[in-house]
Amino acid sequence: MARITFIQPDGTEHTVDAEPGMTVMEAAVKNSVRGIAAECGGACACATCHVYVEEAWREPTGQPEQMEEDMLDFAFDIRPSSRLSCQIKVTQELDGLTVRIPEKQF
Amino acid sequence: MSEDLIKTDAVIIGAGPVGLFAVFELGLLDVKAHVIDILDRPGGQCAELYPEKPIYDIPALPVVTGQELTDHLMEQIAPFGAEFHFNERIETIEKIDGGFRLVTDAGTPFECKLVVIAAGGGSFTPKRPPLPGIEQYEDTSVYYSVRKMDAFRGKDVLIVGGGDSALDWTLNLQPVAKSLTLLHRRSEFRAAPASVQKMLELVDSGNISFKLGQVTTLHGEDGQLTGVTVKAPDGTTFEEPTEVMLPFFGLTMKLGPVANWGLNLDENLIPVDTEKFETSERGIFAIGDINTYPGKLKLILSGFHEAALMSQAAHRIVYPDKKLIFQYTTSSSNLQKKLGVK
Numbered sequence: 001m002a003r004i005t006f007i008q009p010d011g012t013e014h015t016v017d018a019e020p021g022m023t024v025m026e027a028a029v030k031n032s033v034r035g036i037a038a039e040c041g042g043a044c045a046c047a048t049c050h051v052y053v054e055e056a057w058r059e060p061t062g063q064p065e066q067m068e069e070d071m072l073d074f075a076f077d078i079r080p081s082s083r084l085s086c087q088i089k090v091t092q093e094l095d096g097l098t099v100r101i102p103e104k105q106f
Numbered sequence: 107m108s109e110d111l112i113k114t115d116a117v118i119i120g121a122g123p124v125g126l127f128a129v130f131e132l133g134l135l136d137v138k139a140h141v142i143d144i145l146d147r148p149g150g151q152c153a154e155l156y157p158e159k160p161i162y163d164i165p166a167l168p169v170v171t172g173q174e175l176t177d178h179l180m181e182q183i184a185p186f187g188a189e190f191h192f193n194e195r196i197e198t199i200e201k202i203d204g205g206f207r208l209v210t211d212a213g214t215p216f217e218c219k220l221v222v223i224a225a226g227g228g229s230f231t232p233k234r235p236p237l238p239g240i241e242q243y244e245d246t247s248v249y250y251s252v253r254k255m256d257a258f259r260g261k262d263v264l265i266v267g268g269g270d271s272a273l274d275w276t277l278n279l280q281p282v283a284k285s286l287t288l289l290h291r292r293s294e295f296r297a298a299p300a301s302v303q304k305m306l307e308l309v310d311s312g313n314i315s316f317k318l319g320q321v322t323t324l325h326g327e328d329g330q331l332t333g334v335t336v337k338a339p340d341g342t343t344f345e346e347p348t349e350v351m352l353p354f355f356g357l358t359m360k361l362g363p364v365a366n367w368g369l370n371l372d373e374n375l376i377p378v379d380t381e382k383f384e385t386s387e388r389g390i391f392a393i394g395d396i397n398t399y400p401g402k403l404k405l406i407l408s409g410f411h412e413a414a415l416m417s418q419a420a421h422r423i424v425y426p427d428k429k430l431i432f433q434y435t436t437s438s439s440n441l442q443k444k445l446g447v448k
Binding site for chain 2: 039040043045046047048069070071073074075076077078103104106
């Protein structure tokens with residue numbers, strides 16, 4: 001089990017338990033975390049599960065692959081820490097992962 | 107775009123897999139249908155969001171892509187000759203004697219005996235960048251689509267994005283615009299390589315400019331844009347003067363006009379019964395992802411089931427005096443004739 005914390009734009013924090021193997025997006029949706037729309041259901045096809053990965057977690061979560069980087073073109077306010085949460089797989093090593101949710105997913 | 111009245115038995119709103127299969131189930135029961143969809147092709151989310159992604163839970167098809175599923179359904183429903191109206195969206199539904207009158211955003215009017223809402227997650231609409239005050243510029247300085255190229259003649263145009271729409275309109279509007287700038291967050295593009303190549307040639311020949319960055323603020327007044335502030339990848343900002351901005355960030359699903367049709371809604375979903383999948387309005391049905399009922403699962407296969415049961419009720423509306431005899435396509439020569447296999 002890995003604990004993942006989502007920080008809303010207003011600073012509200014929401015920590016959830018995630019099973020290794022699921023995605024960070026799934027962990028958010030399953031726990032009704034606001035601000036993760038995930039319109040396409042995790043197909044890397046809509047860019048509505050955009051998050052900013054906290055600095056300390058940038059390395060363990062890795063870099064976006066080509067398809068994800070392309071899809072990020074359809075998200076708003078992209079920063080170097082931007083990821084699509086449906087493309088981050090939860091592992092035991094990600095226990096404690098903290099991500100920030102953007103103002104709006106569009 | 108015709109304004110001639112179209113009369114039919116059923117109007118199906120949405121050409122996703124469930125709307126398409128509704129053509130089949132209605133067709134077996136001699137209910138004729140027209141299908142309306144805001145996209146330019148059939149398939150709905152399957153075509154727009156995941157044409158190449160495999161789907162694993164369609165009965166008897168261990169794996170099928172969104173596009174293949176759409177193609178198979180189009181083949182399966184071909185015998186029923188449903189007419190499709192793409193790039194249009196039903197705006198209004200009005201109750202009339204013996205059924206309903208519907209009008210699309212292009213002004214096409216329909217009269218039908220029943221309506222089937224198979225609109226999935228809603229209507230695909232261009233994403234609106236969440237920039238403060240953007241609404242005040244929409245349709246005067248900010249456009250999400252190009253209806254008439256002439257509207258941009260002699261203007262300073264800023265196109266934002268790196269996908270096919272952004273690149274296509276860069277190439278198409280360049281000869282018309284006074285000046286054209288393409289703004290994208292990075293120097294890689296997801297658009298077709300040939301378009302990217304042509305765009306870069308235009309940059310080299312000095313006909314357009316390409317800049318790296320993201321828009322953070324809009325400037326202007328009374329709906330007239332004068333410029334935007336752009337954040338460059340290195341974190342610095344610069345001002346980019348422009349009269350017109352065309353942001354292309356893909357599509358998102360919005361419930362759209364369905365909310366105005368006077369139907370009971372439950373958090374953007376339409377509650378239905380589980381016998382006929384009828385809404386709070388008699389003669390208006392809702393099937394697929396857009397409906398809700400106890401135990402609802404948003405699965406394509408559930409939508410198919412709903413289409414079949416809805417069609418039984420549709421038959422009673424269109425043929426109130428005919429008794430419906432349940433038949434199988436495997437053995438009924440009558441159904442096989444309709445399918446064109448006998």
